[in-house]
Amino acid sequence: MGNSFAAGSAPALLAETQDPCFTWKIHEFSVLPMGDLPINCAPFIFSGYRWFLQLSPVHRTLPFFAIPYVTLSLGIARGQGCLGLEPGVMMAVVFEFSIYNHTDRAYYGCKATHNFDVKHIYSKKECLIPLAKLLKSPDFLADDCCVFGVHILKIDVILPEEMAIVVQKNAPAVQNLFIDKLPYIKWSYSVTIGNFLEQFAERFVTYKFELDGQKWYFGIYPCGNRYSNNCLSLFLHLDGSDEVPHEYGKLVELTLSILDERRGKHYTRRCPGLVVFAGKCHWGWSEFIPLTMLFDPSRGYLVGSSCTLKAEIVMIGSSS
Structure with missing residues (x-):
């Protein structure tokens, strides 16, 4: 069209x-x-x-x-x-x-x-x-x-x-949108979910963590959300406010990963573009990783009932 x-x-x-x-x-x-x-x-x-x-x-x-x-x-x-x-x-x-x-x-x-x-x-x-x-x-x-x-x-x-x-x-x-000049600021955060399989039947969120003075968290649908098909859904959320959506706004390059705890061959996806986090919003994938790949014992994404997620953020600019 x-x-x-x-x-x-x-x-x-x-x-x-x-x-x-x-x-x-x-x-x-x-x-x-x-x-x-x-x-x-x-x-x-x-x-x-x-x-x-x-x-x-x-x-x-x-x-x-x-x-x-x-x-x-x-x-x-x-x-x-x-x-x-x-x-x-x-x-x-x-x-x-x-x-x-x-x-x-x-x-x-x-x-x-x-x-x-x-x-x-x-x-x-x-x-x-x-x-x-x-x-x-x-x-x-x-x-x-x-x-x-x-x-x-x-x-x-x-x-x-x-x-x-x-x-x-x-x-x-x-x-x-105000674009920063080089060098860009880079942040990363990893969280290990020890009881991942026990929570597999429903959506859950990780404990909030702080980056750049703001609270963030992972939103996870282990069996996928309503837009996915036999995949885990994974998003990074900014715990902002809808009332003042641009009080904090950042243009970033976002990469999310599930770590391979055995061989170090992590499963990584980078957003196909730069995205603005502002207010109460999230970016990620409804179909992040196929469940068959997640549960493949040769890959090391699940060790027992443990799974480690990682977010990497490159700050490109600010939004207001």
Whole structure:
């Protein structure tokens, strides 16, 4: 869904858009790690759901157009209750992505659509502007600050048919992201769960630990949560507050591991992008590790009833 680029065609030109319902201001944009990792903002609430923007500073279109573009994708959180998308629900969403022109004092971008469900929580990446052009443009990059936005125009529920969502006219939300310069700060924390098998039938959390003056904990679904299939689900939680969601906000590169206590060949997954922890939120995987692999006695992830988890955090910037 959304804009598509057929062979021999270039990304569409920007057109003037409405002011966004959510604005993401990225300061020190030129200091961003310009690799393949996309960047996820902290979730924002709109029409009763948690959404987030995903920015890819370096994205290449078809081989005929190998120039790297800055792209945006819209994501929706999964979870129980009105703030998360639940299994069996499908929504067709129409929205506009935009980038702010500081000279014109107007937003320019493109319209896109996507059918969201729990297996497709990210829309297609939409090209906004070539990276090289952005970095040289005083119109879109002023004082090394680039401003992105999204305006959700329409939400139609495909399934279940009796469900309806009204697009609300909330006050626009704004997030600021400040990118740190090298060297980045790195933290790690390990916890050994001695009675892991005794708690295997239900979700549990570890004791809270402190990093950077904040409380964190692991959330574990040993048999998987409602979005997984025969896998252990593992998340790192920030024990923040929904009331002041950006009092503490950090952009991080996150790696979670289950340690191999016998051979040292740990099972490790790194988030496929940089993520913002702010307020009461979490990041991780519904399908972290297959249960067959977890219980394989040759791998050393379970020693008796003991299992060791590790979180590694590289601090890239701060959010407010």
